[in-house]
Amino acid sequence: MAGHNKWSQIKHKKAKEDSKRGKAFTKVIKEIIMSAKEGGGDPSGNARLRQLIDKAKHINMPQENITRAIKRGTGELAGVSYEAYTYEGYGPNGIAVMVETLSDNKNRTVADLRQLFQKNSGTLGEAGSVSWMFKKMGVIRGTSGLSEDALLEKLLEYDVEDIKKDGTFVSIFCNARSLDQVKKAINPADMKIESAELEWVAQTALELSDDKSEKAVQFLSALEDHDDVQNVYTTLA
Numbered sequence: 001m002a003g004h005n006k007w008s009q010i011k012h013k014k015a016k017e018d019s020k021r022g023k024a025f026t027k028v029i030k031e032i033i034m035s036a037k038e039g040g041g042d043p044s045g046n047a048r049l050r051q052l053i054d055k056a057k058h059i060n061m062p063q064e065n066i067t068r069a070i071k072r073g074t075g076e077l078a079g080v081s082y083e084a085y086t087y088e089g090y091g092p093n094g095i096a097v098m099v100e101t102l103s104d105n106k107n108r109t110v111a112d113l114r115q116l117f118q119k120n121s122g123t124l125g126e127a128g129s130v131s132w133m134f135k136k137m138g139v140i141r142g143t144s145g146l147s148e149d150a151l152l153e154k155l156l157e158y159d160v161e162d163i164k165k166d167g168t169f170v171s172i173f174c175n176a177r178s179l180d181q182v183k184k185a186i187n188p189a190d191m192k193i194e195s196a197e198l199e200w201v202a203q204t205a206l207e208l209s210d211d212k213s214e215k216a217v218q219f220l221s222a223l224e225d226h227d228d229v230q231n232v233y234t235t236l237a
Contacts, residue, residue: 007217007220007232007234008141008171010221025059025065027230028052028055028056029056029061029065029069030230031102032049032052032053032066032069033069033073033079033082034073035048035049035073036071036072036073036074037073037074037075041070041073041074047179047180050180051180051183051197053066054196055195055196058195080104082102082104083102083103083104083106084102085103085109085110086098086101086131087099087101087124088126088127088130088131089117089124089125089129089130090122090123090125090129091122091219091220091234091236092121092122093208093212093215095206095208095236096134096202096234096235097220097223097233097235098200098232099223099232100200100229100230100231101229102228109226112226112228113223116222116223116226120215120222122219130235131200133202133203134200134201134202134203134233135200135203136198136200137161137175137198137201138174138177138197138198138199139171139173139196140172140179140183140193140195141169141170141195141196142169142170142191142192142193142195143168143169143192143194144168144190146190148164148165148170151163151172151190151191154186154187155182155185155186158174158178158181158182158185159174159177159181159182160173160174160178161174172191176198179197183196197231199233200233202234202235204235205235205236213236216234220234220236
């Protein structure tokens with residue numbers, strides 16, 4: 001499994017920088033709106049909404065912003081209507097890419113993405129063109145002083161598929177349906193959780209030279225900086 005790669009590390013660092021700039025607020029608010037729209041505004045009956053509220057609190061979003069976003073999703077407050085779209089394609093040097101978006105104008109979004117792919121020697125593909133290389137999984141990231149084996153032993157009774165560690169940075173991969181359960185099972189003394197998300201995890205990694213890898217990362221960063229883009233996943237090792 002290629003879930004713990006250079007891009008996931010860079011993305012993690014980038015998310016921290018974005019949260020300082022307030023850019024992360026916009027992305028999380030859009031996700032909360034969509035989650036409330038699709039699954040209702042009560043967190044007790046909407047696991048995805050619970051995860052997003054935790055995410056919002058982690059980046060210090062005020063409660064009033066969270067409440068307003070939920071009400072916009074349920075229709076109690078007027079606001080822009082967003083739709084979720086996932087795009088697939090190949091980036092520079094053959095990396096496969098999955099791009100999740102929330103947009104109020106699909107035509108604008110797809111035109112912008114196509115231009116970004118083309119400018120970086122890539123191609124925006126049809127649905128299914130690269131998604132077969134990925135698996136939708138629950139991914140919990142954070143820091144821990146424990147070894148992979150020690151963490152795995154503490155979570156043996158849960159649906160954990162893999163644990164990867166680089167220094168103190170840890171990624172725990174589990175069945176998508178078990179994300180909430182596994183997150184609750186992690187002892188705060190064993191691991192400081194920084195994110196718990198559903199992600200498209202690459203099942204095989206593509207190794208590139210440093211030069212080629214740098215070009216790929218620049219492309220992926222440009223994609224993620226687009227206002228309509230929520231998440232970017234790749235096979236880049």
